[in-house]
Amino acid sequence: MMPSQHVSGDDVPEVRDVDITPSGSLPPQKIAQIQQMAETGIYEIRGAGGKRKVPSFDDLSFLTASISRYPLEGYRERCDTTTVLGTRHAENPMELAIPITIAGMSFGALSATAKESLGRAASFMGTSTTTGDGGMTEEERQASDKLVYQCLPSRYGFNPHDLRRADAIEVVVGQGAKPGGGGMLLGQKVSERVAAMRTLPAGIDQRSASRHPDWTGPDDLTIKIHELREATSWKVPIYVKVGATRVANDVKLACASGADVIVVDGMVGGTAATQEVFMEHAGIPTLAAVRQAADALREIDMDDQVQLVISGGIRSGADIAKALALGADAVSIGMGALVALGCNSAKIMLDGAEMDVSDDYARLGTKAGYCHHMHTGRCPVGIATQDPALEKRLSSEVGARRVTNYLKALVMELTTLARACGKSNVHNLEPEDLVALTIEAAAMARVPLAGTSWVPGQERG
Amino acid sequence: MAALATSSTQELGPITGTSVILDCEELSTREINDALRGLEAGSHVTIVHPSGRHNLAVGLFEHLDIVIDGHAGYFIGGLGAGPDITVNGFVGWSVGENLMSGTVRVRGGASACAGASSHGGTVIVHGSASSRAGISLKGGTVAVGGDVGHMSGFMAQAGTMLIGGDAGNALGDSLYEAVIYVAGEIASLGSDARIEDLTQDDVDTVRRLVELTGFDHISPEDVKRVASAKQLYNFDALKGQEY
Numbered sequence: 001m002m003p004s005q006h007v008s009g010d011d012v013p014e015v016r017d018v019d020i021t022p023s024g025s026l027p028p029q030k031i032a033q034i035q036q037m038a039e040t041g042i043y044e045i046r047g048a049g050g051k052r053k054v055p056s057f058d059d060l061s062f063l064t065a066s067i068s069r070y071p072l073e074g075y076r077e078r079c080d081t082t083t084v085l086g087t088r089h090a091e092n093p094m095e096l097a098i099p100i101t102i103a104g105m106s107f108g109a110l111s112a113t114a115k116e117s118l119g120r121a122a123s124f125m126g127t128s129t130t131t132g133d134g135g136m137t138e139e140e141r142q143a144s145d146k147l148v149y150q151c152l153p154s155r156y157g158f159n160p161h162d163l164r165r166a167d168a169i170e171v172v173v174g175q176g177a178k179p180g181g182g183g184m185l186l187g188q189k190v191s192e193r194v195a196a197m198r199t200l201p202a203g204i205d206q207r208s209a210s211r212h213p214d215w216t217g218p219d220d221l222t223i224k225i226h227e228l229r230e231a232t233s234w235k236v237p238i239y240v241k242v243g244a245t246r247v248a249n250d251v252k253l254a255c256a257s258g259a260d261v262i263v264v265d266g267m268v269g270g271t272a273a274t275q276e277v278f279m280e281h282a283g284i285p286t287l288a289a290v291r292q293a294a295d296a297l298r299e300i301d302m303d304d305q306v307q308l309v310i311s312g313g314i315r316s317g318a319d320i321a322k323a324l325a326l327g328a329d330a331v332s333i334g335m336g337a338l339v340a341l342g343c344n345s346a347k348i349m350l351d352g353a354e355m356d357v358s359d360d361y362a363r364l365g366t367k368a369g370y371c372h373h374m375h376t377g378r379c380p381v382g383i384a385t386q387d388p389a390l391e392k393r394l395s396s397e398v399g400a401r402r403v404t405n406y407l408k409a410l411v412m413e414l415t416t417l418a419r420a421c422g423k424s425n426v427h428n429l430e431p432e433d434l435v436a437l438t439i440e441a442a443a444m445a446r447v448p449l450a451g452t453s454w455v456p457g458q459e460r461g
Numbered sequence: 462m463a464a465l466a467t468s469s470t471q472e473l474g475p476i477t478g479t480s481v482i483l484d485c486e487e488l489s490t491r492e493i494n495d496a497l498r499g500l501e502a503g504s505h506v507t508i509v510h511p512s513g514r515h516n517l518a519v520g521l522f523e524h525l526d527i528v529i530d531g532h533a534g535y536f537i538g539g540l541g542a543g544p545d546i547t548v549n550g551f552v553g554w555s556v557g558e559n560l561m562s563g564t565v566r567v568r569g570g571a572s573a574c575a576g577a578s579s580h581g582g583t584v585i586v587h588g589s590a591s592s593r594a595g596i597s598l599k600g601g602t603v604a605v606g607g608d609v610g611h612m613s614g615f616m617a618q619a620g621t622m623l624i625g626g627d628a629g630n631a632l633g634d635s636l637y638e639a640v641i642y643v644a645g646e647i648a649s650l651g652s653d654a655r656i657e658d659l660t661q662d663d664v665d666t667v668r669r670l671v672e673l674t675g676f677d678h679i680s681p682e683d684v685k686r687v688a689s690a691k692q693l694y695n696f697d698a699l700k701g702q703e704y
Contacts, residue, residue: 042696155578155597159561160520160540187695199580199599199618200637204694209616213577213597214536214555223515223554227536230494231520 047374049270050279059441064420072419079415080425086237086260097126103334106132108194109272117399119143133183136162154208156198170239176269176312178278179243183208188377191386221257244289251296266312270335273375286312288444294327317413325429340406342381538565557584576603636689
């Protein structure tokens with residue numbers, strides 16, 4: 001690299017003469033962050049999820065059939081996707097047609113239409129969707145055949161009437177994008193309706209509690225779960241959701257507390273708003289969490305009684321197949337479903353016509369494909385907003401159709417891989433079907449590095 | 462079922478009597494709650510030998526008069542909408558949590574989180590309550606005749622607390638629209654909580670609560686009103702907000 005020239009007066013150096021080698025510790029993005037903090041005195045808050053690359057399901061590959069294994073015919077032989085969650089104590093377990101559920105996302109973070117669309121798509125596919133911080137909307141209940149009702153630390157909108165209308169209850173201890181932190185909904189999204197549901201003044205920057213108000217440790221949680229069962233006459237399953245941090249301990253404690261289903265949400269999971277420092281620097285990758293959780297259940301002989309749901313960065317049928325192979329019974333999808341709805345699209349369908357919304361992204365300082373501005377409420381595609389004008393940009397018919405298509409495609413990808421591994425049931429996928437493409441993934445997933453029999457941390461057989 | 466008796470029938474069957482006794486020594490919690498759920502509105506129930514039993518009388522929607530005759534455990538009367546419950550003893554954590562309507566009256570003291578997240582109704586504790594009483598309150602009323610522990614009224618969003626004795630540290634931390642009345646001393650206020658001037662409406666509110674609870678050691682004109690200074694409602698780094 002040429003040293004930069006001394007410049008004086010109106011002389012402007014040619015770009016090729018300027019040293020633009022980024023600093024290792026202070027690349028332009030970090031410099032911009034420091035300058036932003038110096039200007040405002042506050043941390044960065046944004047939506048979406050972590051942006052740095054961590055080991056993921058992409059770092060695994062399937063050992064599909066050849067001479068030593070034979071495959072099922074891809075388009076002819078049945079590959080079962082039926083999934084049952086909550087068999088431990090509930091009178092009415094959650095029976096799903098596919099091992100893919102829609103994750104908890106709040107009305108408030110999302111528009112009522114977005115929530116309705118997700119419910120309609122889930123119902124069409126025979127699976128469940130989940131409420132969020134802020135309670136159950138009537139649109140969502142009506143649209144969803146199977147609805148999981150979250151019991152969050154904030155208890156916004158939580159009430160026993162909706163509790164008894166739920167098909168399952170999810171006690172949320174933590175979320176992968178912000179484990180240890182509470183929810184956040186900035187004032188521009190706290191509309192009159194959202195505020196009324198949450199018993200808050202409209203327009204405030206709402207910061208939810210990070211601890212439940214009525215219990216703390218696992219012994220209390222045992223009694224809390226018992227209370228929820230009593231209030232629902234032991235009919236519906238009770239899930240416990242944790243952000244992936246001390247996964248093995250949390251899974252065992254949740255089991256001991258009486259959970260029917262444990263949801264483990266990895267650090268690559270999304271959110272509508274949180275501090276960036278949470279998204280980038282808290283929790284463990286979903287890839288590491290799934291194996292740790294599955295092993296923990298096996299260690300205490302609960303893997304045949306308590307079901308494991310994995311979430312956080314699940315995008316494709318391959319991700320789902322790998323999660324199932326590593327021990328999950330089902331996955332939960334948040335951001336992927338929003339992208340299917342139209343999140344980060346440059347164009348929307350409005351009144352039957354296509355409309356380019358690139359300028360609206362530009363006004364947010366971003367563009368389609370890169371947007372993380374769910375926290376602003378200025379969602380160009382009408383999903384993460386409470387603005388009535390923007391909300392009209394999403395129709396529930398279009399949204400439901402797109403999410404249904406996405407879920408169908410995911411199932412086709414999943415069963416394609418399962419059949420190629422010789423499985424007539426997606427739940428028969430197993431760690432033996434996988435190898436890792438990186439040493440890190442091999443260590444986290446505890447499968448051999450591709451082309452070797454080496455699993456880091458394990459004695460060679 | 463020997464453990465359950467009514468004035469008109471000695472069997473569980475369809476219960477039409479107006480006076481029922483449920484015995485914790487012979488019935489599981491589930492059997493007791495199922496029996497309560499099967500009663501018609503207006504029935505009177507006495508639950509005997511509770512011996513610290515958790516989760517009694519939870520998730521009830523009818524108006525029932527329930528007496529728990531002894532000490533009880535966690536979540537008594539939780540998730541309720543309608544019943545009037547009296548506990549002739551002490552209770553554990555989170556009595557009347559997420560109450561929507563009705564009353565839970567505790568003749569003794571209460572452990573932590575009394576009335577947590579209650580949306581409506583009234584939780585009355587004749588003795589003292591431990592930490593975090595009235596936490597996350599969403600419109601209900603929590604009245605404590607004695608003292609309350611630290612962090613009481615934490616993040617209380619709406620509703621009313623009346624404290625007949627002293628309050629521990631960090632009272633009313635991160636309050637929203639709820640109002641706390643304290644007859645005794647306040648060890649310290651939490652973030653964004655402040656003492657405001659008492660209005661005639663406040664005095665009238667406290668007087669009504671004194672009449673309802675029987676806490677006649679409280680002088681409505683002499684309580685302190687604690688409410689939110691509303692400085693944490695929106696992010697503002699320049700205000701030196703405490704989080």
